[in-house]
Amino acid sequence: MKVLNSVFSKLAATPVRYGARTILLAAASFVALSADGSPASAAETRAYAVKWFHYANYSQDSDCPDGLNPNAEGLFKRILEERGHTPAEIEKKMEDFPYSMYEAGIGQRGEIDGKPANPYLNPTSTKDPMLKLGQGKTGYGFNLDGKVSENDFVDPESGEAGVDNQFFRVVGCVSQLRSAPGELPTFPEIQWDMMRDHTPAWLIEFSDVDSFENDDDVGVRVIRAKQPIRRNANGLPQSDMTYAVDPDPRMANNVARGKIVNGVFTSDTPFDFFMVGEAFGQAEYALREARYRFSFNEDGNLTGIVGGYHKWRTIYTSWALGGATFEINASFDIPGLYYALRKAADAYPDPETGENDYISAAYWFDAIPAFIEHPAAQTALAE
Amino acid sequence: MKKSFELKGTLAAVAVVALAGCSQSEVAVVSTGIESPSEVGGPVVMSRLTEDQYRNIIEDVFGSSVTLGGRFEPDNRVDHLIRVGAGQASVTAAGLEQYDKMARSLADQIVAEENRAQYIACAPADATKPDSACASQVLSRVGELLFRRPLTDTELNEFVTASATATQRVDDFYHGLGLGLAGLLSSPQFLFRHEISEPDPNNPGQMRLDAYSKASRLSFFLWNTAPDPALLAAAENGELHTQAGVQRQVNRMLNSPLLEEGVRAFFTDMLEFDRFDTLAKDATIYPKFTFAAADDAREQTLKTIVDHLIDKNGDYRDLFTTRDTFLTPLLGSMYRVPLLAPDGLPDAWVSYEFDQDDGQAGILTHASFVALHSHPGRSSPTLRGKALREVLMCQIVPDPPGDVDFTDFEDPDHSGPTVRIRLTAHSTEPMCAGCHKITDPMGLALENFDTAGGYRTTENGVPIDTSGELDGAKFADASGLGQVLHDSPAVTNCLVNRVYAYATGRKATKAEEEWLRSSVKDRFAADGYNVPQLLKAIATSEAFYRVVPSEAAMASAQH
Secondary structure (H helix, E strand, O other): OHHHHHHHHHHHHOOOOOOOOOOOOOOOEEEOOOOOOOOOOOOEEEEEEEEEEEEOOOOOHHHOOOOOOOOHHHHHHHHHHHOOOOHHHHHHHHHOOOHHHHHOOHHHOEEEOOEEEOOOOOHHHOOOOOOOOOOOOEOOOEOOOOOOOOOOEEOOOOOOOOEEOHHHHHHOOOOOOOOOOOOOOHHHHHHHHHHOOOOOOEEEEEEEEOOOOOEEEEEEEEEEEOOOOOEOOOOOEOOOOEEEEOOOHHHOOOEEEEEEEOOEEEEOOOEEEEEEOOOOOOOEEEEEEEEEEEEEOOOOOEEEEEEEEEEHHHHHHHHHOOHHHHHHHHHOOHHHHHHHHHHHOOEEEOOOOOOEEEEEEEEEEEEEEEEEEEOHHHOOOOO | OOOOOOOOOHHHHHHHHHHHHOOOOOOOOOOOOOOOOOOOOEOOOEEEOOHHHHHHHHHHHHOOOOOOOOOOOOOOOEOOEHHHHHHHOOOOHHHHHHHHHHHHHHHHHHHOOOOHHHHOOOOOOOOOOOOHHHHHHHHHHHHHHHHOOOOOHHHHHHHHHHHHHHHHHHOOHHHHHHHHHHHHHHOHHHHEEEOOEEEOOOOOOOEEEOHHHHHHHHHHHHOOOOOOHHHHHHHHOOHHHOHHHHHHHHHHHHOOOHHHHHHHHHHHHHOOHHHHHHOOOOOOOOOOOOHHHHHHHHHHHHHHHHHHHHHOOOEHHHHHOOOEEEEOHHHHHHHOOOOOOOOOOOOOOEEEEOOHHHOOOOHHHOHHHHHHOOOOOOOOHHHHHHHHHHHHHOOOOOOOOOOOOOHHHHOHHHOOOOHHHHOHHHHHOHHHHHHHHHHHHHHHOOOOEOOOOOEOOEEOOEEOOOOEEEOOEEEOOHHHHHHHHHOOHHHHHHHHHHHHHHHHOOOOOHHHHHHHHHHHHHHHHHOOOEHHHHHHHHHOOHHHOEEOOOHHHHHHHHO
């Protein structure tokens, strides 16, 4: 493409594309978009801005043979039953749902030493509701532990067996958190969409690419921008915007190398992934032993996953902080999810309790073409 | 950059003169005044103020802190210019209501207790009673600025009397004064530009604009606003009836920062940028074309024009070939070029030079042109070609006949992968070919740009062919088309005609057309197609101020 070719050639010679009258950032360089997925003629860099980031779900109808977990209405009815209300009383209360749910003080339904307790901050102050976990055998992710176990999945894209994604089981039968392939999980979609007008954009940058079809050694990193995304006329992130890189060192290490095979990048060596989120969603995304897999799509966009082990209490906290509002509006049993996460956690046992502190998980990226501007010091990817 | 005349008056002329000295580029004082035969001239025009002119005058007189609350009558385009259409516009009853509403709102702000010190230089002896001295002082000063001439004694007396009557009714001088101000702002003498002619003592038997009409014509031409106190003073002391005086004022005005406003206003009119108000694209297909992007696209072209023609004193023809422009990050996204604004200024403008092989050269390749002359969901070589002919070359493209058969063109089975193929029907159907052969070849050169201004090299997987021919001159792509336009006498001649029509507010008479086609065009070429020099050449010519009644007026006078 005319833009890429000219910028690329300029990058090879001089770092700044445009003329002297423009704003000048000393030794700044631009990472240009490649056009249409065609192989680059020399080592190329390509950048994307993340449009969506959410749980990498692959929910199917058969995943929940015993049905989905109760939504907020079901949760409220259960709580009222536990409190000894008659069916007639429950029916009456349901007439004014959801306001009656707030009035019922579900935010203090826990009990510690006989006294009401906040069930979100003290989830064990409530009984384990035994939420149903997803039973499917197909799910996105990676074989993190190198084993093929009963609870593992087969990845629908790579075909890899032994995929570890216990987090998908936890959310798999929660209506607002599950999603079929190609769909967005309802509540995470809302969370991500609400935060992206003010939260700095996430960027994905590929480097040292000789061919976006097949290449043995390619670099990738996920970084944060200084600016939030701009929305287009459809309210979605606008493609081909330019972003400056946030120099925050906490997010400078999401770096990996790997291969591209038939248009799909897979990282080689596990690494620790960390991105700052947003309190309304998830404050932090911190995956140990992380891997990437990305596909360069025909429409110019990028989709893929990052998988690894996440501290499950961090995930739980993001829900717990939402309290009764989340529970009612997002329609899931928050203390119940605590128990589910704790039971499903499958890595890094606490040396004292023996309980696993981490849960295998995978998250989905959907990204659009972008330009990245970064100071010269950051042009080289860390090996 | 706007100025405020300040109602307190005495500082105004000083401020204006000072501003005139701080221009972005000095327009050299060269010999001006293109000679013209005595028949070159035209009738006087009465034009309704456009919305921009109204706003500019209000800001000039009252400053930028006042707000307007009301709707303006829609402007009307005649002979491709709103400026000409203004000469044929009236005011509807609903429109008058809005003008009255705005007038009262403005007046209330002026006389509000917290603002009086800023706007009113005198104080009544008793704030509960009429004070004709103070009211006269305020109303005469404001009236002169609004009416672009001193109020007559009769007019002033009417407004002062009306103010006094209102004061007596409510025992409040300022309320009465406010109604007087509202009256000025609602008056046809403010809302319409009245040109008055008088016998020309220097040329017995001929008519000329009177001094205040000259001042108005000059000011609305070069600054798109009412005359400032210095120009009004030049009218009052007879300076505008001398060639030296006119040259002095024109030089001052051309060296003022306000020239930019005037040039913007002209090109906004000529390039039909008012149509951006209702421009929309199919968001499903072109999600980047938001209202903000459309605003930026319009501004990109205007900034490019101002930079090239005023700041750099450039050749007008180079507007069709220059790769220099200004972009915002949003436009960078639309053109798919990396562009970052300084921290904290996400929408800042950045000067930018497209690369030689970007395919982006000249204002024809700006999103403003290609998007404005396209459909919401697809490009249109026909609309673009028509705009090129009519807007930039002053040529006429006939409307399609009422019984044209669109069946073949709209039949999806006849569709080809590219628009060039789909438009084959235009060139083969006898009913269509005659007109489309003068539009489509030019428009097809711009097919690398989709309807939202984005660059593309293929359509439905097929490479786009942008080659064509314009009046015998071949081109391979949009850059080539730009060069052809650069070299076309029709383009420069058209600008001359448009500038003159804009300046006078009417279509040129036959005698004027002949004069424009020869003397003015030659001067424009000799000056290197420098637009400020063209403006000066017209503004300092006798023809510009000569009044030659229309044939209808003559016939009417004889009866």
